[in-house]
Amino acid sequence: MLRRPRARLRGSVRTILLAVAAVAGLVTVPALTATAITGGAPDGEGHPNVAIILFYDEADHFRYRCTATLVTPTVLVTAAHCTAGTAGKTIASFSSTISETAPSNIPTAPDVAADGTSQTGYTQSGVFTDTRGRTWHVGAPHAHPQYSDFTDLKNWNDVGVVVLDTPVTGIAPAKIAPAGYLDTIAKSTLAHTLFTIVGYGTEVRKPDSGPQKPTALSYPLIRRVADAPGQKLTPQILQVNGNINDTRGTGGSCFGDSGGPTFRGGYQVTVTSYGYTENCRYLDGLQRIDIPVVQSWLATYGVRPAA
Known part of the structure; x- marks a missing residue:
């Protein structure tokens, strides 16, 4: 059976679902109740070390989104199908609410706000605050070298990381489970x-x-x-x-x-x-x-x- 990445690209739902190589994105989708992943509930500050990550192409145009977890002050762990083949920068925010309604006003580029203005502090620190007061951390994505791109269930290895330019402070990293x-x-x-x-x-x-x-x-x-x-x-x-x-x-x-x-x-x-x-x-x-x-x-x- 076709396995569909839990990601979201620009385009129709059907097109995204049928693309085996599709990765995560931001533009239009939901869950069964108005308060869920699919069901569930808003997290609020229940998991403050979980971030949204936005990916850009080499021309700094927004491409798609995924989710990631802070596991050291400078490393986020995520899926390889999010990080594989990326060419541009990646930014992450730990804000629990990105947008209640359209438009989301996510940054149009890692250092440019949705209104076209430069983001504060990006070139100096790798951290900036956008026009909605959301803090974004800039980093570089990497995919597991043995990621099979959804072709080999025995060697799936769908794991990636985003290495941040500067350490995150005030948020405790998640603990990775012991082996086995x-x-x-x-x-x-x-x-x-x-x-x-x-x-x-x-x-x-x-x-x-x-x-x-x-x-x-x-x-x-x-x-x-x-x-x-x-x-x-x-x-x-x-x-x-x-x-x-x-x-x-x-x-x-x-x-x-x-x-x-x-x-x-x-x-x-x-x-x-x-x-x-x-x-x-x-x-x-x-x-x-x-x-x-x-x-x-x-x-x-x-x-x-x-x-």
Whole structure:
């Protein structure tokens, strides 16, 4: 079955969903209720170390968005399908609310506001404040060198990082799970184990007007959180049931949540990788970061698991 990256590009939902190489983006999508990833609830300041990341091309034009987690003062961990093949700068914000309604007024370039004015402090510090008072951190993206680009489930390695120009202060980094942490969950209890998914993805719900078919919508563009029960664990992937109608949990990931964290037991255990349906009501595929092939690569950026 075609696996759809939990990312969002400019263009129609169908075009994005059918593009196997598609990556995350910002422009138009939703979740089943007005307050969710798909279900779930607004995160507020529940996970202040989770950021939205915006990617630009080499001409500094905005391309797409993903979600990431601060794991050291200068490193964000995300999905490789977000960071692979990028040419321009990347910026990240830890603001829990990016925009309640259109327009989002995201920076049109890493150092230019939506109104065309230069951002304050960008050239000096790698950190700037935009016209809405949101703080953005500038960095460079990198993808795992063994990322299989959705072609080899046994060697998925859908993990990337964004290395920030300057350290983030005042936000405690997330703790990466020790190696093999997810393997300690008994197969018989996986379906009754909840995993907390966080991201800036879209909502899927009935629109306010027009055909009342649940649709991926763009606003509000905020950080959300949902709990999803486990479904399957492989050496590379944790799959969870992200259906909001599953009474064991509260929802799952959707477009724009790519690269966002999943937490269990106080540790980050995965990054969001893919989903199976365009209405975000089925299985979510989450790339494990508690495995040696990922942890040894993250260590080259100074990222190490909890003891």
